[in-house]
Amino acid sequence: MTVDKPLDIVTDWFSRFVAIWKDSDVTDVFLDDAGWREHLVFDWDYRCLEGVERIRSYLRDDTVDGQPRMMAAVPHGDSLEVSMGPGNAPHVFAAGSGTSSAPSHRFASKLGLSLPAPAMADAPFTTTPEVTAHFRFLVGREGELSCGTVLAIVRLQQVEGAGFWRAKTFFTTWDPHAMSGKLALDCPFVLAEASEQERREWVALCETKPEVVIVGGGHSGLTLAVALTERKITNLVIEAAPSVGWIWAARYPGLHFHGPRWCHSLLNHEFAKGDMEEWVTKETFARKLEEYKDSFGIVVRTNTRLIEGGALWMPDQGSWRLHLEGSKDGRATTMNAAHVAFCVGPLNTLKPRMPHFVQSSAHPFKGHILNTETFAKAMQPQLYDLDDAPLDVEGKRFVVVGHASSGADIASYLTNNGASVTVMARKPQLVQSYDFISMLMSKIYPEGTGRALPDCDVTFRATPYKYMLGLEPKRVEFMDKVVDKDLHDALRAKGVPVWFGENDGGFSAEARKHGGTHLFDPGLKDPVFKGLAYHVVHGNLDYRSGVTVRELRDNHVVMSNGDEIEADAVIFSIGYELGGPNVHRFLRRADGSHMADNDQILHSFPVNEEGEFTGIFRPIDLQEDGGPNSRLWLASMGVPHSRSYLPLLAMQIQRASLLSAQPVA
Template sequence: MSFVSHFHSDGWFRDLLCISWNFRTLSGSENIREFLSEVVDGKSRLEHSGLRDFKLDDHTVNSPSPFKFPGPQGIEGVQGAFTFSITNPAALGRGFFYLTRDVDGTWRALTLFTNMQELVGYEESSTNQYGLYEGQKFSSEEYVDAKFRAIEADPTVLIVGGGQSGLTCAARLGRLGIRALVIEKNARVGDTWRQRYPNLTLHTPAYMSSILYSPYPTNFPKYIPKGKLADFLESYAANHELCIWLSSIVAPNPMYDSSSARWTVEIQRGDQKVILHPKHLVLATGGGTPRIPTWNGMDEFQGTLYHSDFHQDAEQFRGKRVVVVGACNASGDICQDFVAHGAAEVTMVQRSATCVVSSTTAEKTYFKVPFPESNPIEDLDFRSNSMPRAFLLQLNKLGGTQHAKMLDEELHEGLRKAGFNLTWELEPGSGEVGLDGFATNRLGAGMMIDVGCGKLIVEGKVKVKQGQDISHLDKDGVVFQDGSKLSANVIVLATGNEPVLKTAGAFLGDKIAEQLSSMVWGFDSEGELGQTYRPSGHPGLWFAIGSFVVTRFFSKHLGLQILARELGIA
């Protein structure tokens, strides 16, 4: 196949929906050839898709330009975007390439990315057009009310969860002409943020964390506080005319009828029970329920014990001894909160090593490079996602992580002296993937973007106890396997959340859960996110979770897949 000859022998090909109705990443020319040669309707995948009309994109920030990857290998070449058409289905695509010279001097693809942008004839609309129609005196309020009534009567998509992922997907589906109803258990949009601990802010800067279609006001702080973000999400839902049922709970064990290809879902809306029959069910319920370890003696502890998800008021524990079990983002923020509110002693129990990157270094290396503030976020999302995730982690192992570590050398040395264990590997000996690996493969578990707790640890204001083997709790505190003990008035379990599939399985029931992959989120064997914004293994069931960056980009792919199924072309 002549197409494959344009790749390096160890080149990478990432395809999102152009060659198959899925997300695929292939490494090595032979694997690429095998994928493209698979037979679909009597033709190879490549021939069947009919990619054509290739044109360089020379009007955006992704116009062809030289590049050089950081690291000792000195990989450099030419990068750029292009557009193309797809024959089957009739669609428009956009791609991105990184070209380098082969040993014989020939330019070949180090990576190639192809991405479906629009289905022809069903393009995403930019706005809702309404007002006073000729011959009909409909006001905008009446138009929105009628639209909501139509959605509520027969939603094509039911989205469970009204956080940023659920809202983003609803906005995207609306632009594609798909009726989407959002079910939110809280009384207000944004309450999932309002109800979290007081000093919470986004750990990623506002310029890369904007929500789809709606940049934040220019007077917003770089790291947005939870309350301001919650209010913005509430206004977002109103401004984008999203149909949301608040204070509503979806009953467990929804039923799917394969003959009608519809779900039967029971919803408790206030004091009213409602039965809906959507074609698609999107679970946008976040990262799972709190993970609460079980130790002997938890009922005997005479102080206050709770999970970090429920941390609210550090002031009430002024002058008290605090133990926080866990050493990642939530633990760091909560330890800072206790110190700021005059706790007598704050001790962080670190049970396993943590990947720590200061917020300054994270911005320099992980945020600002792929997301410079002056450029359109859509173009930056596209370029950022053009890179195969597994190849990015490979680059990190070859020098990218080492560069970030050098910038934080003083912080890391201070943390080690204070007894804090550091790592940049997902598994011992697997290579230093750094922040990218923990964020994408573990949904942020095991990492800390340090916004101040590191300094408190170095200064001894937050003590560190290595305690992988907690034996039990007694009435006064935490007892470890070696017989040592931490006395405490307050114990906070910053122990993370259960896997998404465990939480979803409890809601969906065993019959449906058994049909799903063992992994939602995390990397599959090709380095793509497992069952997220892509087929889940069960018809009409989708998972939509992740950061603003992830949801902003992949909500489009979720919408295209649902639209294609509604059109009967997937």
């Protein structure tokens, strides 16, 4: 079956979408089970609306900036520009028999990814024709704070017997570089292109009177600094470590990204093939962060930390008073800022989980008891200014408890460097090969095709959460039976259970619930990184499934099944737990009390019932502390998320300042 004139189909659908603002029925636009992921355009919030009734309620209820939502941001019916899709046109696939297409084409079609039209048209996992379009349109009225260009992706289906097409999924978000009115970014400020006088004045303002203080100088903090600087919003990054790349350089040896190089490029700074490895190592990324800071002139104070309880919210002044220590001259300092953005990741806000086990008091364990952090410190003492010799690995006996990504990386590193390794796994993991990850990511981030990275980022976050979960069983089936068949069969032959999540729900659901329980593995070929699966299948390490540590004594690890293993060191890599320097411990109300009861702060990473993050990338609601505009932000995620969301966060910060233009005392 073919689909004629897909551009006309998209144009007709958009005209009906615009008509919603004139009281047309949303059922003419959306399927009953449609999902609309809406990022900031019509609500200045991150929403994911499932079902036509929820979409109708969203459009008809509530207010934005004191106006009905339907009036606060109005799409312009004559502004449709289909310009982001492959070949600058919608891509189409129609229902097929499923007998003639390659499995990779069927799989990519189901995900709605940007493959050439013939591959998309062969045989997707659907029984109805579909049209997917990437396009732009205008929203709002000139001069308002909800006025600019919207980036959109719609997936249309034709219901049998209907004369028109309706949306199965829809995504909308602002283009932060194409706003109008007060949020316009007509000429982004680039410090490297400024005059010497402008640079000196900018740096002086950032160091003494920043509008935004960014806590954390990793990739998220530096990305936010670049996005704020584009809008000429003064900002200062404070970093406790001696350099912005230190937090990456100091992590455990053997660490590298579990995604292809290009999708981990930094904002406005794409990684080229000749710059680094395909699977970027921690050392390379640490170096790239230093280069990024220098090339963009980001103002950073290293060896500087916000003291515990050192961020005091002053609602009467609409600003924060910050108490810092360890600044350039070694003295404690105090400064005010209109906004504070915490860009510290889980490694800074959580502590490694340690299990409950018995250690014999009469015969204590004689070896090292480590976790992922202390292992990194033991292997690289020079980075911590320690005089200790690095931990000896070659010929030593290690037990690694846990085999998600960190445990697998550590076990592989030890094996590759001559250690005798036993891996203990309490439960099976969801194993995905680099080939599978690369296949998925190359569809969203097709390096070298000329597709702009920001457009790829829009695709990256476009799919509604529940719709994405619905795709997972098919993705799991394709992974196990096609791409990773040899890998999974070889692991099963070695007695390693292969798991696909609860009810075969796949990676996305498990990652959102637990953050772990998955393993990205280089696979069985002769990879650059010989990973856990390679060593298990080739008999290079001992793998024990379904066991935990019961007791440590003398030189032995006693497992829950009674078996004993001789060991010189035990490394626990079983995830992280709440504790350590959690963000709320840095924050105080005007009365001096800690903000330990704010759910957005305490649980910023989990998703809400709509599948959107509860705390990060959005303003923290502290209305009880003096008004709706608290000017507190949490912003720390992986590189693609940071690159995609933080330009929008910079725009939210500017909007908050415009709505509450109170000078900082």
